[in-house]
Amino acid sequence: MSHMLTATAPVSAPESDAAARAAVSIRGADKSFTLGRGRTLQALDAVDIEVEEGEFVAIIGPSGCGKSTVLRLAAGLDTATHGDVEVFGADPKVLASQHRLGVAFQEHALLPWASVRSNIALPYKVSGRTVDDARVDGLIELVGLKGFEKARPKQLSGGMRQRVSIARALALSPDLLLLDEPFGALDAVTRRRMNSELARIWGEEKITTILVTHDVDEALILADRVIVMTGRPGRVRTVKKIDFGRPRDHSVTRSPEFHDLVDELTSLLDESDEA
Amino acid sequence: MRPATRASTKVLYGVAGTILLILLAELIGQFQLAGRAWPPLTDVLAYVSEPNGASLLWRNSLVTLTAAAQGFVLGVVVSVLGAALALVVPLLRPGFDRFAAILHAVPTIALAPLLITTVGREDTPMVIAALSVGFVMFVTMTSGFANVPPAQEDVFTVFGSRRSQRLLRLEIPRAVPAFFDGLTLCAPAAILGATIGEWFGAPMGLGLLLVSSMQNYQMALLWSAALAATIMSLAAYLVFIQLQRLAARRFA
Numbered sequence: 001m002s003h004m005l006t007a008t009a010p011v012s013a014p015e016s017d018a019a020a021r022a023a024v025s026i027r028g029a030d031k032s033f034t035l036g037r038g039r040t041l042q043a044l045d046a047v048d049i050e051v052e053e054g055e056f057v058a059i060i061g062p063s064g065c066g067k068s069t070v071l072r073l074a075a076g077l078d079t080a081t082h083g084d085v086e087v088f089g090a091d092p093k094v095l096a097s098q099h100r101l102g103v104a105f106q107e108h109a110l111l112p113w114a115s116v117r118s119n120i121a122l123p124y125k126v127s128g129r130t131v132d133d134a135r136v137d138g139l140i141e142l143v144g145l146k147g148f149e150k151a152r153p154k155q156l157s158g159g160m161r162q163r164v165s166i167a168r169a170l171a172l173s174p175d176l177l178l179l180d181e182p183f184g185a186l187d188a189v190t191r192r193r194m195n196s197e198l199a200r201i202w203g204e205e206k207i208t209t210i211l212v213t214h215d216v217d218e219a220l221i222l223a224d225r226v227i228v229m230t231g232r233p234g235r236v237r238t239v240k241k242i243d244f245g246r247p248r249d250h251s252v253t254r255s256p257e258f259h260d261l262v263d264e265l266t267s268l269l270d271e272s273d274e275a
Numbered sequence: 276m277r278p279a280t281r282a283s284t285k286v287l288y289g290v291a292g293t294i295l296l297i298l299l300a301e302l303i304g305q306f307q308l309a310g311r312a313w314p315p316l317t318d319v320l321a322y323v324s325e326p327n328g329a330s331l332l333w334r335n336s337l338v339t340l341t342a343a344a345q346g347f348v349l350g351v352v353v354s355v356l357g358a359a360l361a362l363v364v365p366l367l368r369p370g371f372d373r374f375a376a377i378l379h380a381v382p383t384i385a386l387a388p389l390l391i392t393t394v395g396r397e398d399t400p401m402v403i404a405a406l407s408v409g410f411v412m413f414v415t416m417t418s419g420f421a422n423v424p425p426a427q428e429d430v431f432t433v434f435g436s437r438r439s440q441r442l443l444r445l446e447i448p449r450a451v452p453a454f455f456d457g458l459t460l461c462a463p464a465a466i467l468g469a470t471i472g473e474w475f476g477a478p479m480g481l482g483l484l485l486v487s488s489m490q491n492y493q494m495a496l497l498w499s500a501a502l503a504a505t506i507m508s509l510a511a512y513l514v515f516i517q518l519q520r521l522a523a524r525r526f527a
Contacts, residue, residue, distance in 0.1 A: 111445070122444070126444060
């Protein structure tokens with residue numbers, strides 16, 4: 001353990017103001033999984049990602065490019081094989097243990113025996129706080145599920161379940177919101193509607209957010225910055241700042257600039273697919 | 276239309292099969308195809324419907340049912356607590372698994388002398404019923420507790436859940452269908468266990484009736500005791516399978 005590959009500063013404490021302001025900082029992160037019989041799969045190769053506080057960053061890439069792995073590193077669900085992952089200047093697990101993290105997963109992962117209301121209130125209960133009924137009601141309204149409080153997940157459509165999942169992620173007003181393809185399983189129309197709803201919610205809450213998606217339009221509608229990843233092993237290819245004003249309604253999504261950007265990013269994805 | 280037809284066909288098959296079996300048993304008895312030890316079903320029913328026979332059966336069935344119910348509760352409580360403990364303290368898991376397997380591998384007959392000297396003749400049926408229930412319940416609950424989808428585990432991790440909350444709000448509700456699956460399997464096992472336990476010198480019970488009627492060649496009594504045990508076993512199974520269906524609907 002004494003000499004690692006890179007000479008990282010021993011405990012990067014009050015290094016600089018930039019590091020202090022970065023909500024998520026992933027530096028030189030490698031991640032490999034052992035597949036058994038001595039084979040390993042390298043999911044990430046020297047990934048550097050910085051997310052500023054209050055920023056909405058989208059990570060796009062072909063499936064299997066390790067973008068979900070990046071999210072799991074930031075959530076403290078996985079640890080990097082090499083490299084540093086810091087969230088608000090500390091180990092990512094600290095944020096979870098302080099109940100300051102919100103995550104919406106690809107599979108909604110709602111509790112099937114619990115109602116919409118108690119699914120959204122779950123973060124309060126597991127963190128040992130008293131449930132803030134007004135906040136839960138507000139979230140139900142925010143995600144447009146008024147009247148469905150008592151319904152159980154299997155009585156809801158796919159889009160509604162994802163909205164419950166997002167409301168649950170928002171319940172504790174987290175400092176960091178991680179969204180792992182939350183609309184991946186939805187049809188294009190529902191997806192569009194969910195995107196504009198998420199943009200509206202984000203406009204109200206302004207939480208530092210990382211969204212993982214394979215949908216270029218979705219990334220451009222929602223994000224301040226888009227990170228394009230290439231696959232096998234996952235690397236950051238390009239980082240693109242998105243300057244469209246908000247809210248990004250049809251006047252933006254139908255503009256030629258928007259379409260140019262969609263084309264540009266899509267061609268980057270195509271290249272990375274062939275690589 | 277279709278599913279209804281299929282359901283009624285299923286019921287029809289069930290009823291037809293039962294009638295066929297009863298008829299077959301009756302015929303074998305009537306023509307003594309299996310010797311004198313297989314009486315016609317009508318003889319058994321005649322014995323049961325006569326007041327003496329009925330009261331004898333009733334009293335002994337109650338004793339067996341009580342022992343089975345006590346053993347059932349004891350076995351279920353101990354094994355569920357054991358499985359929960361092995362979940363919370365993973366260090367205990369391999370030891371508990373092995374202990375349960377060894378206990379299960381020892382034949383009841385081999386345990387009988389030990390039980391008679393320790394818990395006594397009267398309580399042996401209850402303990403054997405508990406033992407018959409325990410292993411099945413332990414295995415079902417361990418797999419029920421382990422059957423939590425990784426995504427739901429992750430949800431609790433990212434919200435910084437405490438261990439007690441994870442147990443209370445995820446692992447226990449998740450294992451409820453498995454719990455009722457276990458009960459369904461265990462209810463008949465408890466009745467069988469109690470009956471066998473009564474072979475080892477219990478003062479009363481269906482097991483005792485079986486042994487004594489076998490030795491005294493009272494075929495009608497023997498078969499009516501067997502019938503009573505079977506009916507109790509089936510009834511317990513039917514009750515618990517209904518509960519299990521409810522649980523599966525509510526928790527999955």
